[in-house]
Amino acid sequence: MTELRYLAPNSLDEAIKAFAAAGSAGRILAGGTDLLVQMRAGVVKPGLIVDIKKIAEMTKIEQTADGGFRVGAAVSGMALHDHASFGKVWPGVLEAVNLIGSKQVQGRASAGGNLCNGSPAGDSVPAMVAAGAVVTVQGPDGRRELPVEQVPAGPGRTNFKPGEILVSFTLPPRPKGSSDAYLRMIPRTEMDIAVVGLGVSLTLKDGVCTAARVGLGAVAPTVLLVEAAAKALIGSKLDEAALNAAAAACSAACRPIDDKRGTIAYRTKVAGVLLKRTTAIAAQRAKGN
Amino acid sequence: MTVVTNNKWIGQRTIRPDGMDKVTGRAQFAADTNMPGMIWGKVLRSPHAHARIKSINTAKAEALPGVKAVVTARDIVDFPIEKGAVMLGIQDMRWMCRNVMAREKALFPGHPIAAVAATSEAIAAEACKLIEVDYEVLPFVIEIEDAIKSDAPILHEFNTFEGKPSNIAGRLEHKKGDLAEGFKKADVVIERSFTTRPVHQGYIEPHACLISVAPDGKTTIWSSSQGQFMVRAMTAHLTGIPQSDIRAIPAEIGGGFGGKTIVYLEPLATLLAKKSGRPVKMVMTREEVMRATGPTSGSKSTVKIGATKDGKIVAAHGTFYLQAGALPGSPIRGAVGCSFTPYDIPNLLSEGYDVCSNRSKVAAYRAPGAPIGAYAVECVLDEVAEALKMDPLDFRLKNAAKEGTKAAHGPTFPRIGYIETVEAAKASDHYKAPLGKLQGRGVASGFWFNAGGESSAQVNITEDGNVVVTTGHPDIGGSRAGIANICAELLGIDYRRVSVIIGDTQTIGFSNLTGGSRVLFASSIVVTQSAEKIIHTLRERAAKIWEIDPEAVKWEDGAAHPVSPNAGQFPPLTLKDLAEKAPAMGGPIGAGVQLNTQGADGGFGTHICDVEVDVDLGIARVTRYTAVQDVGRAIHPGYVEGQLQGGVAQGIGWALNEEYIYTKEGKVDNPGFLDYRMPVCSDLPMIDCIMVEVPNPKHPQGVKGVGEVPLVPVMAAVANAIYNALGKRFYALPMSPPKVLEVIDAPETRQAAE
């Protein structure tokens, strides 16, 4: 039977070296709540596992000089939850990350793993897209940054180059009157996979929406940034006409499939419903900021 | 037998004897057992829904280093079709031998074709891939509608129905009165058709066993099942090893709900162990459980009910088609026999059809068949009550079966508690509570036969004056706690002095499997009689010591006393005293009783369900639920409530989300708990229980079975509640969000009670 090696380096350089050298046999391990499940199911059979949790940068949450946040790729959901101020500034991102699995899963699962796993239904991804997060990745050729929505390439695939590792998410500073929210539709109340997931981040000034971003998950091969929906919201007082237009834009953006988790008709309709509900929550929160 | 009153322990919520082990992880489930030299067994399963097996070549697998044995259908004892049924309980061994290993044909994806034992699980899995099977792939059929068509692919060419080869393997009917005449008298007649999807019992512990066969043939089986004697008998039949050589040891069981009343792995592991000379362990994956072990049937039913203006049901007709899966044996008895039983209906025809199709063979699931039938009947009753403008509980009261009612399946009822359940539901706070917007309330009733049957017990007094009780039914619902309460009550001692264990097949007498809600009913009869014998011995011994007549000695508060001062003045002799004196007074104290217990009374329940519907997302959530049930006598109220709550939770899953989904190739597309959606805790409200106690007069403590009734009314109660919230009726399960939204958004929605 094939041999499996496990490494837990302390430095990023070491990790990249080993990971790049292993080629397609290498796998990064963050919380392992996807990877170990996939290994048990026989879907992936890595020859090398590189555990990144011993690399300081990967598990750090820090406030940047301009007031934004930098969140290490392997920060667990529970660690993010316990951070003193992150959840006040980014309640939508936090609720999305905290929706992943159960208490037990939260102790391990990371937003980095959620993104790199490449599932179109990953819960934290639409919220990160709405937040305008930028990811830092590092590989044998050095560091680069790209918007989070450019990471997924399709179900189970990313646009990373061979040997590249996700290092962190950078979330921008928040102007006054800003907030965000995330909602997902699942048939159960927890321990389920999103049939549709939707994140909204917005800024309100005197009741008028001055900035907005909408991320939509589980309705296409990758999580989508729905610019048409944001456009419908920006400049409006989030009145019914604007919300209807934004909801219609979300439904129109859907390129779903009929599968065991939901029908095309259902997902398309629900995308619009969630846009309205999520926007309402984000707006309510923004009024307090 | 007199019913015990004034109880100290019966009716107490004592701590369950197996509780500490389970919460601390010490409990040994089947997969927890290991042996030196143990190897691993794996099953090669059919990828096809339907295929003739032309040949199997195991040479390459056998040659793989590490492989110790391979078995195929050739190694399993055959029960030829033409020789007729060989029944073991409710299972026909002709079907069992074909279910554990495909013989002539593979009948569903996941059907075992061969099994391998090797030094590691990985090698065994690798070896399975090296087995060459030549299949002639055949057309397949899964849904009932397709399976009963005249040109359907036929699973079993030998099976005929009405003179032609057919997938209908059996028909059952119960009849009363004159149907046509009855419907003529009706002012309101409603007829509706319903479908339900197959649903799995959803036990958390996958099937597992460890089996050792010694060179002299002595076989030991550790496995998770609802009956160690069933495991022994089935394994003996399928391997040819005599029962006296098989010791089946029941592990703690991580859920069964009926699904562990048959065997899958034990015969295969026994043969692998015998061939290899090594202990063999087999543990199913969840995927194997979902693909190849019994769910309960999917169904298609039509129910027609007629009533007069004043609310009397005059005629009813139910037709229930149930999926058997690959081999005959769907639970039509439950659907046909239970569905109308809460009601006194003069003219009735209840008929059921057992339909084979290319999916795994069904296994029992809590009140097998009854929930499927009740779903259709109780939904139609709701429509009839509405058409008559009657409160649905009043309508049920008006037609309720009671003492003297003759049920269509045969018995004339003794004193039963159905009316009491409806009255308690009506009187409950829940039924009177106001409802908000998009909220609805539904009610439904249900019946299950319950059972008695063979049971054995041995009660021994230890040398230090405590008690050990051994019974033979695996405890899946708290029966050990109930038995400890009863034993403590009868002997007049603290229940913590009673230790209750489940014996293995070679240490306790035959006891029928844990099913039919029989266990506490049956085992408390044999335990009571054993305890009575012991008390008799204790009185005799005290009499001897005091040199008085045994009739002058009574047993009270855990000690022998003279019946009155006339009999003599002696300080009491406690159980401890008498145990100490036992060696000198005639030897060890203990008694065993074995009986085929009789006198089980059926059980009735009435449920109230509130839902709230999110009309934009199509999500129906159960917000409040009350289960009312005639439980006979609640020996341990906590575990009776546990049974009620568990049954309701499973029914809510069945109603709202659980279903088997198939690919175009006929494979189960959701073989895991992510996409096979059983409810999680946060999906459910706290489920309230109202226990009505109408004791069974034929039982020493008044016990009636309680474990199965609580699943029967649930789907109808939920469906009726959703109707009440939305004004729209659903005729198919599950009422999952996409399906609910489709109906809400349909341009033309059918009006209630048109």
Ligand SMILES: Cc1cc2nc3c(=O)[nH]c(=O)nc-3n(C[C@H](O)[C@H](O)[C@H](O)COP(=O)(O)OP(=O)(O)OC[C@H]3O[C@@H](n4cnc5c(N)ncnc54)[C@H](O)[C@@H]3O)c2cc1C
């Ligand atoms: C019981 C259970 C419930 C779940 N519920 C949900 C849910 O509700 N919502 C949801 O979205 N998900 C859910 N999941 C899936 C999973 O928990 C999440 O996707 C989680 O965020 C994965 O994070 P992780 O740190 O465990 O990732 P891992 O399993 O460690 O990694 C996931 C993948 O990403 C790769 N990877 C990880 N980190 C990096 C990196 N820094 N750079 C490059 N590649 C990397 C890994 O190699 C692997 O392929 C659930 C899983 C379980 C077991």
